[in-house]
Amino acid sequence: MTNLGSITLIPYAGLCNRMRAISSAIYVSIHHNVPLKIIWNKSHNCAAHFTDLFYPIDIQGVTFKENEQFLHKLHRKGIDSLIIKPILKLKYDQVVYDFNSDALGDITNFINKEGNSLIKTCYAIGTYYDYNKIFRPIEHIDIHIKQLTSLFSSNTIGVHVRRTDHTISIKESSDDSFFRLMDSELATHPQTNFYLATDDDNVKRKMEEKYGNKIITTHNTPLCRNSVEGMQHAVVDLYCLSRTRKLIGSYGSSYSGVAAEIGKINLMIPRHNS
CATH class of the missing domain: 3.40.50.11350 (Rossmann fold)
Incomplete structure (x- = not known):
């Protein structure tokens, strides 16, 4: 087990894009002893709060926020890349967009071993944690x-x-x-x-x-x-x-x-x- 800094995850796009990003991030959190914060933002292709769909996630080391802060809610790629990403780098030690473990391998090989990282993706960032232990329909x-x-x-x-x-x-x-x-x-x-x-x-x-x-x-x-x-x-x-x-x-x-x-x-x- 490798101790890492903290991770903030912003999953985006449709429901299952978000679910696989969250599942894999929770696996990283548990198996590498890293605090994980998940920010869930409603959007046109996923127009529901998490708690409209599922009971709150109850896993040690994982916190969950909905629709938090203007900077975290923007998802238009052009604006993100040109304006928002540099601003987020003032708050986070590392900002990673659209990481995909299928193409790049496990996220732990890419993020800082210390400090706080922001990952914004619609893909898995590593191995999946059991969906049934995370997502419980209301x-x-x-x-x-x-x-x-x-x-x-x-x-x-x-x-x-x-x-x-x-x-x-x-x-x-x-x-x-x-x-x-x-x-x-x-x-x-x-x-x-x-x-x-x-x-x-x-x-x-x-x-x-x-x-x-x-x-x-x-x-x-x-x-x-x-x-x-x-x-x-x-x-x-x-x-x-x-x-x-x-x-x-x-x-x-x-x-x-x-x-x-x-x-x-x-x-x-x-x-x-x-």
């Missing part, structure tokens, strides 16, 4: 999750189809590529059914037309993430996916990856050319 969300998962059997497979503005998911994980994997599962295990989570009503319609009562999904729920209600439904879908037997997810989607991590289940990614 009561009424948990009730909804339990209602939906009561419809599952031991043969229920999760299907997450990411659309709208996620161009790489749309390109790489086409509707037909999902159909091929789902058809294969049904050919092997005819009793299989699917829990479908998607941000596109047209996908729901196609899936229900093709698979009928093999599809479990929700209707008349907000698909966008610019409201508290929409964010709460995102948590419901996320945890329902995590409680399936395995998951057919979307290429390049952190949501698919985090659902699989929460449930410790196998993740299959359909590709249009496979």
Whole structure:
């Protein structure tokens, strides 16, 4: 174990981008005995307070603040780089933006061994800590999750189809590529059914037309993430996916990856050319 200084983390972007950044930062905090402060800011793509979604984090050495200070709330990259980052360097010994452990390895190889570091990222900064020990859905969300998962059997497979503005998911994980994997599962295990989570009503319609009562999904729920209600439904879908037997997810989607991590289940990614 290496003793480091303190870390302030500002996770940003969508829900699961934030969750993976927080999970990995907590792992660093615990395993390197470093105090961690997390600052959670509402934004257009994650329009909820943390406590609108989850119970407060209760882990020794970890503190949590919401919407703290003007400088910490700005997230426009141009302004951040040109104006805000130099100002933050007056407060912190080190300021690190968009660190990604997949590309660079563990954050502890890059930050100061002493002093205070600010890390602002939407990526993992190292190994994940157990999501289930960090993120506990609040009561009424948990009730909804339990209602939906009561419809599952031991043969229920999760299907997450990411659309709208996620161009790489749309390109790489086409509707037909999902159909091929789902058809294969049904050919092997005819009793299989699917829990479908998607941000596109047209996908729901196609899936229900093709698979009928093999599809479990929700209707008349907000698909966008610019409201508290929409964010709460995102948590419901996320945890329902995590409680399936395995998951057919979307290429390049952190949501698919985090659902699989929460449930410790196998993740299959359909590709249009496979």
